[in-house]
Amino acid sequence: MSMIQNISLVGRLTLNLASLNNEGSEGNATQPRSATVVQDGQLYSVPVISGDMLKHWHADHLVKIAQDRGLPLSTNSNRRNPDPNRIKSELSNPEWVKANIPEAEGLSGKIKGEDRQPIETALYREVAKACVVTDAHGLLITEINTGEFDASVAVARTSRIQVGFMVGVPSKSVTKHYFHTKFVSTRTGKQAREGGANEGQNIFTRPATSAEYAIVVNIDLAGLGFDDAKNDYVIPEEDRKKRKKAILDALSYTLLSQPGANSSQQFPHIMDFQGAIVTSANRMPAPTISPIKEGYLDTLKGLIETANEMTDSETMSLKEINGIEEAVKYLTAIGKQ
Template sequence: MDIQNVKNLTLVGRLSINLASLNNEGTEGNATQPRTATIVDDGELYTVPVISGDMLKYWHVKHLCAIAQDRDLSLSENNARKNPNPNRLKAELAKHEWVIDKIPEAKEWEKKSDVDKDFLEQSLYGLVASECAVTDAHGLLITEVAPHDEDDKEVFSARVAVARTSRVQTGFMTGIPRKNATGHYFHAKYVSKRTGIKSRESTAGEGQNIFTRPATSADFAIVINVDLAGLGFNDAADKYEIDEEEQAKRKKAVVDALSYTLMNQPGANSSQQFPHIMGFEGAITTSTNRSPAPSASPIKGDYLETLEGLVKNINKMNGDSSAEYHTVESVEEAVSFLSN
């Protein structure tokens, strides 16, 4: 796949995972509750295990941060860390020195009444597209800018409304009806009898804690769309804020992070229940013009045929072959296609 010519990409398919506990809803008493949702398939309602799009997005962000650090791509302070912070560029926006370096006019905004909010908002749209590869790809909502000086005193404050739309869109990983099961397993932290007696007299939790934890095995339906043409693009000014070389690097990093997401899911309880990835089958659709790369839910049994038909119809409407459809039958095949 020639990533640099692709403007839009969609990955759909079924990822088979055994004995995972990746996205739970919380606990009730001493029992961990798995996340579930109700879906409709062929006119029937089913309650199935799900992994939220937020979790899927977190996996991609974490992998993208690591890739960006290895390849010296621009990153915000909150993303240049082992566990990224979703506030992304907001750490820099809290520092007056950084703000006046990027927006020289801010040096004169020492009073709230002096702030040119329209100019500030336009500047922020440019910064979120240029200054951090992860903020660029995954978006950020900025509602206030209140930088502080070296003495931690607020220099100025302004309420703004700057929304960077995420270029990576993720749906729920949804268990396929009749192809999923969740078991609840008994666990206990075994200790010596003497310590156990002591723990019952305190709240330190050092004794024999009994609890249950879920383990889900399922074929999960995945839908991910990536707007590669939107990377580095300033929606407000209708222009790119980065050059073609930087855009090419970010495209490659975002797609490689998608490959990493298929190979590794650093979710909840992975220290004890690292998921067994059994396989993947699906399709990757691409578009080299303004047409979207079509998607169809892998919950449907005939989703591959639907995708193929949609691609043919898009090319018929455009009178070209800008949309393409590629089937994959394993994680390895998907990664190979995305990386070449």
Template sequence: MSIYSVSLSAQLTLDMHSLNNEGGEGNQIQTRMVNIVDGNGRLQNVNAISGDMIKHILAEHLHRVATASGLPLCAGCRTFNANRISADETYMDDIAEKSDAESLSLMLQTCAMDDMLGNLITAGSKSLPRKSVVEFGWVVGLPESTRSDSYFHVKYANERSDKKRDEDSEEGTRKANLGQAIFHRPANSGIYALVATIEAARIGFNDITHEYVISEEERQARFKALLEALLYT
């Protein structure tokens, strides 16, 4: 495969999204904001989305593409388990007595998603990392073109009789969040800057032995699937 790496630098428009919220305070859900320096040297506070969130979206698309293309997947990735090959009992049993180099080779041969998206094996006495071949930077809103607002929402109760109100006021019901509740959640719209990179040369490459452990045809098939998943993302 003649391609060593692929880099993407783009602007994208996102409307009314609520990706990557920081958490909640009371009944207010807080969107993620970061400080950046604009082209004029001024600090700006803007909405941003973690690159990990974009990578998770990519992983969903890659799972579908890899399944449709017949690429090898471990037991964990076949069910889209977040632990990936760490949830594959057969693999974990097979590497129990193997060296890190042998364990990594088996990982790359067993699963295309672990190969391209990375993993960290920590079972037993092992600490075996597989660095992802695809990375996303923070997706940051352009200061002059991005806005964030908070919108009022209500979780309505299906019955509001006096008896139901008394039941909802009980301690157990309040803890179970069964009654009517109001809350505010953010929505963000704007133009965002996105940067991504794919180290195509590392697909199927054992970083310990510095050798490719899958065939050229398999590497090309995985690279094609990754590009297709990136397109859908």
């Protein structure tokens, strides 16, 4: 394989009896998340799992991998339940700022105007360098306040990982609601009705969805460890390889385990994954076509053929995937490059 700079995963992940991403409750009924999609000119209401949830799963798996492998993590990331604010904890710590942002030395009070530029430039470096989760998933920093100085800034670390909603394919998804009661030795509902202690006999309904979920993921591997302000890498190539492997392994873990809502009693039955992994060995992004569309693989193959003609090379390739084990095996091979 050539050195891969960009990768896309598209396909259908089959889950049975899952309740991973709900919108809340109405009375005693949990409401599943749904959305409207277009397929063949018709509108359909289908179960969905938000891209925020998919990103959360990947970030959660990436934290665990980074902890095992000694990759850099911010204080907020290096927790059992990671905080999406990531390195913002470090930015309020004057000792950390002094050690890692020498451009801030001697600053005090309110920093305004052009005086903020060296700070912003340094922050672009640190979001790429200091934490593998921040590097991969991005962060927006609007302020740095150490107690010694305060600066309003605008530093946006663009996420190197782009994901879409997981969308139930219209003809291959269904949601049912199931009646539940909480077992107690005394079957009176008096305590539950008269107080808020969640005691007594509670009656409620919970959804369970069985579906082929269409998935679209794109990862800019070449953007890892890249300082957007300096327009250059700020970590060694060996460290970039370690981060790339961790991020691809986390994608494999995401296919294998979805730690979403209600998984303590409705852990999803993972059945299969069918689709493709597209790779690009230059700065042209690996294309995607929604797996909601029937015949999406044929369309994707045609796009790749055209893309290679555009560059007069064979830098774009597609690996058709038949099964989760094949997806994990191929992602692992790419991560070892």
